[in-house]
Amino acid sequence: SAVISQKPSRDICQRGTSLTIQCQVDSQVTMMFWYRQQPGQSLTLIATANQGSEATYESGFVIDKFPISRPNLTFSTLTVSNMSPEDSSIYLCSVGRQGGYEQYFGPGTRLTVT
Amino acid sequence: AQKITQTQPGMFVQEKEAVTLDCTYDTSDQSYGLFWYKQPSSGEMIFLIYQGSYDEQNATEGRYSLNFQKARKSANLVISASQLGDSAMYFCAMREGDDYNTDKLIFGTGTRLQVFP
Numbered sequence A: 001s002a003v004i005s006q007k008p009s010r011d012i013c014q015r016g017t018s019l020t021i022q023c024q025v026d027s028q029v030t031m032m033f034w035y036r037q038q039p040g041q042s043l044t045l046i047a048t049a050n051q052g053s054e055a056t057y058e059s060g061f062v063i064d065k066f067p068i069s070r071p072n073l074t075f076s077t078l079t080v081s082n083m084s085p086e087d088s089s090i091y092l093c094s095v096g097r098q099g100g101y102e103q104y105f106g107p108g109t110r111l112t113v114t
Numbered sequence B: 001a002q003k004i005t006q007t008q009p010g011m012f013v014q015e016k017e018a019v020t021l022d023c024t025y026d027t028s029d030q031s032y033g034l035f036w037y038k039q040p041s042s043g044e045m046i047f048l049i050y051q052g053s054y055d056e057q058n059a060t061e062g063r064y065s066l067n068f069q070k071a072r073k074s075a076n077l078v079i080s081a082s083q084l085g086d087s088a089m090y091f092c093a094m095r096e097g098d099d100y101n102t103d104k105l106i107f108g109t110g111t112r113l114q115v116f117p
Helices: none
Strands: A004-007 A010-013 A019-025 A031-037 A043-050 A068-072 A075-080 A089-096 A103-105 A109-113 B003-005 B010-014 B019-021 B024-026 B033-039 B046-052 B064-069 B074-079 B088-095 B105-107 B111-116
Touching: A004 A089, A019 A031, A019 A089, A019 A109, A031 A075, A043 A068, A043 A075, A043 B105, A075 A089, A103 B046, B003 B088, B003 B105, B010 B019, B019 B111, B024 B074, B033 B064, B033 B074, B046 B064, B046 B074, B074 B088
Parallel strands: A010 A109, B010 B111
Antiparallel strands: A004 A019, A019 A075, A031 A043, A031 A089, A068 A075, A089 A103, A089 A109, B003 B024, B019 B074, B033 B046, B033 B088, B064 B074, B088 B105, B088 B111
């Protein structure tokens, strides 16, 4: 299975500030996915990040609020901009296994906005 | 539109017993994949088991098995010999489309399983 790390693991931020979350994979992958899990809720896809091109955002998520970078095949960042308490969530990155069907998740970043 | 339904918000099971967590799905795609994940209180998502739409045999991984009934569009997770460490949220998910590496997952609302001694 892919080994995925995320930084930071958790953070408490003030409203109006921004936080950048890093996702590192131990192997090269085509696509990386960013999900959000609000408290007590299921996972919702924010965007899909492909190396060398603009990320593809799901309905309800915009680039100005959640800019994503994908500089190479093993790394991606998600920024949560101009945060409000409603952004308090777990943010998870995910990758598919090359040549396989599984999708693996990083350990998540638990964000609290005060 | 693709949809995943988990109708059991919570389930209780006694240690060493088997438990079935329900999942139904809706899709018009012929090719799709079904996943189960475990989420303990730490928040990480742990991959448990996968079933492809063309797989004729039910998937099994250790104590986990997936009861796949294609005509009924159900993909229930069976956990045998429950352990206290199985207490967690369990999510059913579906992959849209054919491309294993580029297609997103759609998740159900989850079932909280509690195993008691």
